[in-house]
Amino acid sequence: MAPGVKNLKNAADRGVKLTGGPLMSGKRVEAGGVLILAIGLLVWPLVTPEVAHFYGSLSAIYALIGLSLVILVGWTGQISLGHAAFVGCGCYFGAKLLNNDVPLVLTVVLIGLIGAAISLILGIPSLRLRGVYFTIATLAFGAACQQYFFTRSEVRGIAADQVPRANLVGIQTTTDRGLYYAVLVVLAIALVLAYNTRRTDVGRVLFAIRDSEQAAAAMAIKIAPYKIGLFAASAALASIAGLFYGMLFQATPAPEQFSVLQSLFYLAMPVLGGAEALLGALVGGAFLAVGQPLVNLFDVRLFLMTSIALLLTLLSGFDGVTGALKAGRKAIADAVRGEPVRYGSFVPHEEHDHSPPRVHATVGESPPPVGSVVRVRIVPGVRP
Amino acid sequence: MSGHLIGTGLTKRYAGLVANDAVDIEVRPGEIVGLIGPNGAGKTTCFNCLTGAQKLTSGSITLDGKVITNLPASERAGMGMARTFQQAQLFKHLSVEENLLLGRHRHYGASALRAAIGLAGGAERKARDLVHSIAAQCGLTEVLVAPVGDLPFGTQRMVEVARAIVLEPTVLLVDEPGAGMDSTESAYFGALLARISRERDMSVLIIEHDVAMILSICDRIYVLNFGKLLAQGTPADIRANAEVRAAYFGSTVQEAAV
Amino acid sequence: MERFFGYLVTGLANGAIFALVALGVVVIYRVSRVINLAQGAIGVFSAFVFHYTLMGDLGMPVAVATAGAILTGAVLGAGVEKFVVRPVQTRGALATLTATTGVLLLLTELTVQLWGPDNPVIASVFPDTLVRIGNTGVTVHQIGTAGIVIVLAGGLYWMLAKTWVGVGITAIAQDPGAARIVGLPVRSIVTLTWAIGGASAAVAGLMYIHLNSLDQISLTFVLISSLVAAALGGFNSLPLAGAGGVAVGLIFSFGQGYQPVAGIGQLLVFIALLGVLLVRSNKPQLDVVSEF
Numbered sequence: 044m045a046p047g048v049k050n051l052k053n054a055a056d057r058g059v060k061l062t063g064g065p066l067m068s069g070k071r072v073e074a075g076g077v078l079i080l081a082i083g084l085l086v087w088p089l090v091t092p093e094v095a096h097f098y099g100s101l102s103a104i105y106a107l108i109g110l111s112l113v114i115l116v117g118w119t120g121q122i123s124l125g126h127a128a129f130v131g132c133g134c135y136f137g138a139k140l141l142n143n144d145v146p147l148v149l150t151v152v153l154i155g156l157i158g159a160a161i162s163l164i165l166g167i168p169s170l171r172l173r174g175v176y177f178t179i180a181t182l183a184f185g186a187a188c189q190q191y192f193f194t195r196s197e198v199r200g201i202a203a204d205q206v207p208r209a210n211l212v213g214i215q216t217t218t219d220r221g222l223y224y225a226v227l228v229v230l231a232i233a234l235v236l237a238y239n240t241r242r243t244d245v246g247r248v249l250f251a252i253r254d255s256e257q258a259a260a261a262m263a264i265k266i267a268p269y270k271i272g273l274f275a276a277s278a279a280l281a282s283i284a285g286l287f288y289g290m291l292f293q294a295t296p297a298p299e300q301f302s303v304l305q306s307l308f309y310l311a312m313p314v315l316g317g318a319e320a321l322l323g324a325l326v327g328g329a330f331l332a333v334g335q336p337l338v339n340l341f342d343v344r345l346f347l348m349t350s351i352a353l354l355l356t357l358l359s360g361f362d363g364v365t366g367a368l369k370a371g372r373k374a375i376a377d378a379v380r381g382e383p384v385r386y387g388s389f390v391p392h393e394e395h396d397h398s399p400p401r402v403h404a405t406v407g408e409s410p411p412p413v414g415s416v417v418r419v420r421i422v423p424g425v426r427p
Numbered sequence: 428m429s430g431h432l433i434g435t436g437l438t439k440r441y442a443g444l445v446a447n448d449a450v451d452i453e454v455r456p457g458e459i460v461g462l463i464g465p466n467g468a469g470k471t472t473c474f475n476c477l478t479g480a481q482k483l484t485s486g487s488i489t490l491d492g493k494v495i496t497n498l499p500a501s502e503r504a505g506m507g508m509a510r511t512f513q514q515a516q517l518f519k520h521l522s523v524e525e526n527l528l529l530g531r532h533r534h535y536g537a538s539a540l541r542a543a544i545g546l547a548g549g550a551e552r553k554a555r556d557l558v559h560s561i562a563a564q565c566g567l568t569e570v571l572v573a574p575v576g577d578l579p580f581g582t583q584r585m586v587e588v589a590r591a592i593v594l595e596p597t598v599l600l601v602d603e604p605g606a607g608m609d610s611t612e613s614a615y616f617g618a619l620l621a622r623i624s625r626e627r628d629m630s631v632l633i634i635e636h637d638v639a640m641i642l643s644i645c646d647r648i649y650v651l652n653f654g655k656l657l658a659q660g661t662p663a664d665i666r667a668n669a670e671v672r673a674a675y676f677g678s679t680v681q682e683a684a685v
Numbered sequence: 686m687e688r689f690f691g692y693l694v695t696g697l698a699n700g701a702i703f704a705l706v707a708l709g710v711v712v713i714y715r716v717s718r719v720i721n722l723a724q725g726a727i728g729v730f731s732a733f734v735f736h737y738t739l740m741g742d743l744g745m746p747v748a749v750a751t752a753g754a755i756l757t758g759a760v761l762g763a764g765v766e767k768f769v770v771r772p773v774q775t776r777g778a779l780a781t782l783t784a785t786t787g788v789l790l791l792l793t794e795l796t797v798q799l800w801g802p803d804n805p806v807i808a809s810v811f812p813d814t815l816v817r818i819g820n821t822g823v824t825v826h827q828i829g830t831a832g833i834v835i836v837l838a839g840g841l842y843w844m845l846a847k848t849w850v851g852v853g854i855t856a857i858a859q860d861p862g863a864a865r866i867v868g869l870p871v872r873s874i875v876t877l878t879w880a881i882g883g884a885s886a887a888v889a890g891l892m893y894i895h896l897n898s899l900d901q902i903s904l905t906f907v908l909i910s911s912l913v914a915a916a917l918g919g920f921n922s923l924p925l926a927g928a929g930g931v932a933v934g935l936i937f938s939f940g941q942g943y944q945p946v947a948g949i950g951q952l953l954v955f956i957a958l959l960g961v962l963l964v965r966s967n968k969p970q971l972d973v974v975s976e977f
Contacts, residue, residue, distance in 0.1 A: 260501045
């Protein structure tokens with residue numbers, strides 16, 4: 044048996060279940076929850092007044108943007124400060140396609156491709172580098188779009204375009220409820236694709252790159268194509284969301300609606316909802332969508348409250364609402380089952396003292412210098 | 428037989444410092460080769476150059492007759508060269524099983540698109556079967572679902588080696604697996620490595636400070652000192668070499684010989 | 686030729702401001718490995734405090750209000766470090782970057798919530814008289830701005846190279862663990878550095894508010910310009926960040942001058958950044974073991 048394994052075996056012998064990694068835990072509970080959620084999402088518009096449907100559609104559209112950010116932030120650890128620009132591209136180019144009688148299904152696909160293609164312009168130079176260059180590039184991209192491209196009359200200019208509410212295959216989108224269902228279909232497809240990706244090779248590869256690029260390269264993983272590819276997928280999703288955003292308002296909003304500040308606002312979705320779980324996007328999207336009517340009651344600015352919520356969530360240490368729910372579920376399960384004290388996967392042999400080990404001295408800083416071996420002597424005994 | 432790694436005239440200079448000076452090194456198919464030397468002798472640099480983590484100043488490297496001197500690390504890994512790191516580099520957000528599955532990346536056999544629409548079931552099952560059998564071989568079956576960050580140091584090292592083996596490499600480079608292990612653990616580790624190398628027909632290049640382990644499992648040994656090759660030969664040659672004793676072993680050799 | 690010199694002077698004056706913000710970003714990055722995206726926002730917020738609160742509501746004399754604004758910047762910088770960045774720092778670079786993003790949004794929105802979206806037009810502390818150099822005129826304010834930046838950049842350099850704090854910052858930048866072990870008050874030095882960064886951002890904000898009107902759009906403008914400037918220098922080099930700031934200032938002023946189209950400056954800066962990134966990413970990445 045490998046060194047150290049005996050410890051774990053010992054834990055297993057005593058009936059302690061080892062917890063799985065983040066990608067494989069509590070499957071049955073999750074499946075049940077998702078089913079209930081899906082039914083709820085389908086049924087609620089049938090029993091609510093029409094004014095709610097607008098916010099439902101907006102939530103679903105935000106959730107698409109949220110999903111695009113969840114996969115980017117949660118899977119690759121990169122932050123984009125220019126996602127609103129992709130939403131804008133989707134909105135403006137989508138309006139042009141729809142006004143030229145391109146069917147909505149085809150428009151969705153084309154807009155996705157356009158968004159992905161645009162993402163390559165900044166993804167290829169910046170994602171081959173490590174660190175925050177990507178974030179800065181997205182920031183500069185967002186500003187260039189808002190100030191230059193979107194003010195061209197060929198793209199948007201001063202006057203708004205009408206955006207027709209075309210049908211998505213059989214789904215009428217003339218009412219807000221219809222549009223909600225149309226967006227929900229697209230969102231569901233995107234969620235399934237994302238879920239499948241995450242639990243197979245590509246998902247693991249992305250996490251591996253995030254943890255250690257060096258080790259990932261040693262696994263024969265070519266790093267840049269994955270980062271660039273995922274960013275393209277994220278941009279495609281955001282652009283598709285932009286297409287529906289235009290349809291919701293039936294007109295192309297002014298470039299200020301796709302500003303850099305708007306990108307910062309969108310970034311609150313993966314933070315508030317949680318970036319570890321795909322459903323965090325839905326939660327985050329719903330938050331932002333109902334945020335406006337909520338803050339109107341108090342005469343404060345939506346973005347201001349959002350930024351405060353974002354900071355408080357970060358400081359709370361939970362990975363958004365979904366992260367807090369997960370932690371709560373685990374705490375309840377442990378309380379019910381009378382879970383023994385453990386450190387990670389380890390369960391102490393004797394259960395007299397569960398206080399975590401204390402550091403009595405620091406010998407150098409980890410990681411230790413190359414080639415060094417730190418020998419530590421543990422003196423057992425009881426200190427009164 | 429493959430897994431034939433040859434480095435010729437490997438030289439790596441940092442500004443003003445020569446870390447490796449014209450080192451010639453060869454790992455023949457199926458061999459276990461040791462690379463030893465005092466701290467700062469340039470062992471890890473040599474390793475990084477062979478695997479592509481660092482770029483050579485001059486020299487050339489071939490793997491099974493193909494020149495790989497200028498290939499990036501990921502392509503070398505794709506040609507069957509696997510490695511572990513001096514400080515275990517595991518993917519801490521993933522479980523042990525997922526870490527091992529990553530070794531399967533180059534043989535996965537389902538495109539990203541197929542996986543996204545849910546058609547990678549077969550590839551996934553095949554990968555898991557292989558991972559489970561290698562985990563069993565390395566004594567890791569018990570910990571497959573555990574998050575990697577929770578494991579004790581020795582087990583983490585083993586996970587890293589197992590992950591490298593899942594790649595089905597023809598040559599495996601292991602950097603100081605014994606660091607932080609006690610002598611029983613490292614003896615166990617050495618024996619396991621030797622067995623896996625035999626069973627899988629895999630050549631191994633190993634850096635190690637535990638001289639007893641090196642002498643017992645290696646077919647041949649290279650000794651580096653100040654970036655230069657000081658000696659090479661069978662364990663018996665090395666043990667007998669006076670220069671090596673002076674530069675490196677000191678009294679350790681007697682201990683090891685006991 | 687006359688226009689050329691005009692654009693050159695405007696570009697240099699604005700560039701100097703970007704450079705100052707970028708220097709703050711770099712110094713902070715060096716000690717705490719955090720890119721403070723809110724740096725520009727701290728400057729702008731301090732300038733608004735100067736204009737509305739200190740000068741307006743409290744009616745302070747200019748010199749006192751200026752000192753107050755710089756102090757505001759320093760307190761904001763230190764506060765961001767102590768109460769936002771440090772608590773999340775153990776969770777890694779993503780958390781800190783998100784945190785500074787949140788601060789950026791918070792400060793920007795706070796200015797609008799408190800003082801409305803109007804653009805204050807503020808008279809310069811320097812007289813607006815023209816000094817004629819050859820065929821072209823330069824305002825005293827522009828000269829003053831450039832002068833202040835040069836003095837401040839020099840001061841920052843002197844502090845980093847010659848003072849005890851500077852040695853501490855360098856030590857922490859190289860190895861925070863070792864710095865702690867030899868007994869440096871690492872936390873205090875890090876907080877102090879953020880305060881210095883905040884103060885220099887406030888100075889930049891004050892000078893910017895005199896040169897240009899301040900609103901949300903120009904805030905993004907300062908922000909992007911200075912971050913791009915810092916990125917051009919790899920976030921690590923003070924001279925390169927300074928040069929980057931001046932370069933961005935010149936790109937804006939020449940672009941806008943010769944091709945007066947909305948947003949041309951932003952477009953050119955974006956293109957310039959992509960160019961620099963392309964050059965960098967074509968360098969072999971093999972030897973880059975860590976860092977950016």
